[in-house]
Amino acid sequence: MxxxxxxxxxxxxxxxxxxxxxxxxxxxxxxxxxxxxxxxxxxxxxxxxxxxxxxxxxxxxxxxxxxxxxxxxxxxxxxxxGETINQTEGRAVLHTALRNFSGKPVMVDGEDVMPEVLATLEKIEAFTQLIHSGEHKGYTGKAIKHVVAIGIGGSFLGPKIMTEALKPYQQNAVKVHFVANVDGCHITDVLSGLDHEDTLIVMSSKSFSTQETLQNTLTAKDWFLKSGGTQTDIAKHFVAVSSNVKAATEFGIAEENIFPMWDWVGGRYSLWSAIGLPISLALGFKNFKSxxxxxxxxxxxxxxxxxxxxxxxxxxxxxxxxxxxxxxxxxxxxxxxxxxxxxxxxxxxxxxxxxxxxxxxxxxxxxxxxxxxxxxxxxxxxxxxxxxxxxxxxxxxxxxxxxxxxxxxxxxxxxxxxxxxxxxxxxxxxxGKTFEDCYADLADKGLEDDERARLAQHKTMPGNKxxxxxxxxxxxxxxxxxxxxxxxxxxxxxxxxxQVNSFDQWGVELGKVLGNQVLAGIQGEAEVETFDSSTQQLINRFKQANAPK
Structure with a gap:
């Protein structure tokens, strides 16, 4: 070619x-x-x-x-x-399988992924019903009234924007709040108005280690424990959308409340998956299915x-x-x-x-x-x-x-x-509007010809946009x-x-890696001198501003 x-x-x-x-x-x-x-x-x-x-x-x-x-x-x-079209990561690209209702199989590496996709949809439906009916209760016996959905990127934007766009379809059973920014002001503001006894935290991270999402979830956990909950009680108040079952269960999340993610779904295409659980909780499963x-x-x-x-x-x-x-x-x-x-x-x-x-x-x-x-x-x-x-x-x-x-x-x-x-x-x-039309509009304004022409130039719009x-x-x-x-x-x-790969995002990955290295420098776990002079200067000014007074 x-x-x-x-x-x-x-x-x-x-x-x-x-x-x-x-x-x-x-x-x-x-x-x-x-x-x-x-x-x-x-x-x-x-x-x-x-x-x-x-x-x-x-x-x-x-x-x-x-x-x-x-x-x-x-x-x-x-x-x-289901062919491997994301060649830099060696993956299929199958967000379309998440909404495949044709009854036909979708094969990835010789395996039909549709049974697991449909099973996850059933799990979302069942969990939504448990929350909306009040059958799923918090550790003190209160029904869940608030959901805090924590994610970043596609794990945040998709559910948040779809839920906002469909506000007339939101259910009264629960109110869903979204948190993404690692800036502590956001998670603090959201949690400050909630009662931990009737709040559910939905943490969405494929790896269960995304920096911003994990830190916000740890903050929510700390809030929950300081408010009177225990480590055992976390199982009733925290759920996860993640492929890292081990990390989620070690956090305290019940295995039955862990919803799967797959490598063949990119974050920005993931609202159709269990990442969309907050959408279902906000709108009801019937509307999520629609x-x-x-x-x-x-x-x-x-x-x-x-x-x-x-x-x-x-x-x-x-x-x-x-x-x-x-x-x-x-x-x-x-x-x-x-x-x-x-x-x-x-x-x-x-x-x-x-x-x-x-x-x-x-x-x-x-x-x-x-x-x-x-x-x-x-x-x-x-x-x-x-x-x-x-x-x-x-x-x-x-x-x-x-x-x-x-x-x-x-x-x-x-x-x-x-x-x-x-x-x-x-x-x-x-x-648009031509110079001639603008000039004619100024005919009765009592202007000299030169001034009339000058103003007409300013009012002219070329159009053709x-x-x-x-x-x-x-x-x-x-x-x-x-x-x-x-x-x-x-x-x-x-x-x-x-001729580009629309399904990788290496430009995003580099910033994550360097951000973690800089965090280590700020927290004294890495030598500041290993960074370039500008980054050293910024780190030192930050550390000085936050040093004990």
Whole structure:
């Protein structure tokens, strides 16, 4: 196979980018009344209008040709079939197996993993029922009323953001609190308002040794013991999601309350596994299962839909178009729904940890751009801050607008205003406002011509800013599952095009190792002189500030 940038498809796209770069979307809309009707796709409760992109039919065809030529379909099938596509760690990539309800086996190294996956789901359901019914009691006989979910990275972001997004579906049986930051302020604030007698701690760490998660769990244990519990009582108040059964049981957790994790599930893809136990506890198992159902539906769509109707493929290839042919450095997510405000942070980890890579699968240095910066905020807040940069700043910043058509417990005026802002921003970014229009608007302001022209220059907005608008009837668990899976598969497709391993994260690992070494220096277990001069200086200043007074 030829290198990516030397391929015929890439060369075609470079030529098309030169042509398209001279065109304006507002002219396309003016000349083609069918553009919006043809440039959209719908699946799994999601409607994607991608007509406000700087693409023509020829552009889309060339992008899909590139996807075919780089073997997206073959790589997709290899992932779903349990092949070892995470080659740097020698692992399969099977978060899709966690929501596989086809009844078909999924083989890894000759073994069907589905029996254990389904057994774990049953265990989550049974435990959720024990907590919600009050049958599982604390050591003093009180029912559990509060759950503190401790994790970091994907073990924290997924459960927290999904639970927040589905707030209208939260159950009254328990209240779930999330802790990730090793900054002691967080765990202290959460625990200070709780009664240890009716609190359950859920610790999520595959190794049971993740630094931040373990320290927060040890702090929770210390709080529990100082409040009156004993080491024996820990079994009723602590559970773990971990593959290190030995460490968990030595901590005091009952073996029956240890939920498994597997090497073939990466942290940022793990909310579908027992990492999602806090989601089940917050929403009820039925809603957690519906979340999985939506993701499974998107998996089936991704596997079967043709490119021109395939939501993950469409979004992925549009991202390739802007990143590699228009120099876009970032991509913005703008959810126009308060409960979905955490989605940009979730996709930020999913995308940037997956495709922020500098070498190909074969280890060759990459000479083209890969993963973009992912950022965003909820609408309409961003309109009064960073939207200014998108409207009048230099460069291309593609945007995903997301909005439910219906929301619970909200009057029509609020939601109509929200929708009008969402649609209006997308329209403004596409069409902009010409100098001539701005100059005409100032006709009755009593200005001299020079001043009128000067102000018109400041008011001019170029438009031609690309965006997708993603609509859904309502944000229920099924739809959210489909939405998250869509972004997972989008990231996967882009990783295939860029020839990177989207499932390792060595850049994360180095920081962990060095952080542990620095901690040893701070705690006097390593010679400070072994560090570089800057780190020595920082360690010494920290030790001086915290020395006994």
């Amino acid at each position: 030829t290198t990516l940038t030397e391929s015929d498809q890439w060369q075609t796209l470079e030529s098309l980018a030169q042509l398209v770069g001279q065109e304006h979307m507002r002219n396309w809309f003016a000349s083609d009344q069918t553009r919006a009707a043809t440039m959209n796709a719908e699946a799994c409760g999601l409607f994607v209008d991608f007509s406000k992109n700087r693409v023509t039919d020829d552009t889309l065809k060339a992008l899909f040709d590139l996807a075919d030529a780089r073997g997206v379909a073959a790589h997709r099938d290899a992932m779903f079939n 979340l999985l159902d939506g993701a499974y539906a998107m998996d089936e769509h991704f596997k079967t839909a043709p490119n021109e109707k395939n939501l993950p493929v469409i979004l992925a290839m549009l991202g390739i178009w802007y990143r590699n042919f228009f120099g876009a450095q970032s991509h913005v997510l703008l959810p126009y729904y308060h409960y979905l405000r955490g989605l940009p942070a979730y996709v930020q980890q999913l995308d940037m940890e997956s495709n922020g890579k500098m070498v190909t699968q074969s280890g060759d240095a990459i000479n083209y751009e890969t993963g973009p910066i992912i950022w965003g905020s909820e609408g309409t807040n961003g309109q009064h801050s960073f939207h200014q940069l998108i409207h009048q700043g230099h460069g291309v910043i593609p945007i995903d607008f997301l909005m439910p058509l219906n929301v619970p417990n909200q009057n029509d005026t609020h939601h109509a205003m929200l929708a009008s802002n969402c649609f209006g921003q997308a329209q403004a970014l596409m069409q 690309p965006s997708n608008t993603i609509l859904f009837e309502k944000l229920d668990p099924y739809t959210l599952g489909a939405l998250v899976a869509m972004y997972e598969h989008k990231v996967f497709v882009q990783g295939v095009i860029w």
